[in-house]
Amino acid sequence: MAFAVQSNKTGAPRTRRRPAHTGIAWLFLAPFAVIFVVFSAIPIISSLAISVTDMRSADLQTPFGVNFAGLENYVALLSDGNFVRAILNTLLFVVVGVPVTMAVGFALALVLNSGIRRFRSVFRGLFYAPVVTNIVSVALIWQYAFNQNGTVNEVLANLGFAGPNWLGDENLAMPVVILLGIWRNFGTAMLLFLAGLQSVPEDVQEAAALDGAGPWRRLWSMTIPLIMPTTLLVSVLLSVFFLQVFDEPYLLTNGGPLGSTESMALFTYHQFGFGNFGVSSAASFILLLIVAAVSALQFRLLRSRS
């Protein structure tokens, strides 16, 4: 919009052609615009609006008849031990999940890019398969595997250990849930790192090798600095994924036992299920702020690349 104002007011020499296709372009964009307004713009604005009301599910037919509650929902949330726990659980997801997912993805990308010559796309496909797989199916088998009498404990029993009830234990449930998150996402990290590595020029590597730099040295002093933009991008993308984590804890534990795996998104969903729309919106708005902060970084990265 900036250039339109500039050209209209001062008649300064235009550097761009006059927009010739405004009508037809918006016709092309109309389906997206309608869906965006109805399912993104209005919800984002009303999310904030609902969060300062006492709206409950009973108010659905008369959404404008609710009472203004100010910041009550926010104050109540931040003094609610369950919500604080959900924030801490979500941060644990990010702090553990993101680095491990990135490390696995990077190591695999490195090996697939320059360690082996054959079967690259076969391995790439196998490692990426979890990303495209339906999470409900997979969570079923994880539940089954980590049951008291499940496969994991069966294996442990054969080795002479008595396995715990993984998903029923306050301290052990979270690691299993995080593990599912890592399993599901490392393929994405691998693929993005592979794309990043392929942009590292071969001849630079060869020149360094001729100068006597060993493989580890080249990795530390050349490859890693050269793919820094990819690394940043992957870390932001994965942080946004893990901040919103819902499917894994919902399907494996539904947030239990005793709230030990409840994420912010799951807390929001549960409040929604209880009919507390106001509280649920306030919780989701706090999550939105956190994700927005991380996304702002992503946005800048995307812009600087294009």
Add this chain to the structure above:
Amino acid sequence: MTSRLRPAVLYTALIVLALVTILPFIWVISGSLRTTSDIQANPGAWLPSEVTLDNFARLFSRNGFSTFLGNSVIVAIVIVIGNIIAASMAGFALAKLEFRGKRVAFAAVLIALMVPFSATFVPQFVVTVQLGLVDTLAGIALPSLVLPISIFIMRQFAASIPDELLEAARIDGANEVRIFFQIFLPLAGPAVATVTIMSFLASWNNFIWPLIVAQSADSYTLPVGLAAMSQAAQNVTDYGLVLAGAVIVMLPVLVLFLFLQRYFVQGIVSTGLK
């Protein structure tokens, strides 16, 4: 490490890791082919003691499962067609047309891409209620009818078409609608394929939104129906039946992925990196 030893070590490590990665798939498939008594007798076994298709037969004779499958297929078809049409139009406009509000339109795509679903589903649900679409397939499909990822893919593809090609057509007197249909669309095959795959994947695997919108079993999609079945099965431990359902949910995507890997790769790389 000698140069001959290194690849052997790497291949071994890769094979072991790949096996661990696909272990859940093997378990699901092998479990779906076992009898319930076999599963209960040997919960840790890798292979069926006898192969049976009984679980699948019971699954399809069960009330509801065919409905879930049909719902998932209908929703996926609607979403894929919607994405192909709307995203190719939007992508073409964003990449190739000069118009007022272009930056606003592009910002909207980015916002749609980045705003977390978990932050907006409550008001989205309220909107859906107001539209009278709760517990309908239309309510499930509508928000995904034009995915921002699809627009990104189309825009990126459109940007790769040389401007000279379009200018030549304009000089010959073609308007933008004709250019879109006669020049852009015939070239857009690979981008349409990527959009088809990505939007099918998003639709088929979508879980939380159908879970919220579908309130009765009549409008459950497969993942929601499967989750409901498995919650019921925890009381009766009919794992065979549930795992057969899991295979039906996984299979279409895995088969597509097996044959069309490069489109999946293109989709993720173009949206993640550009």
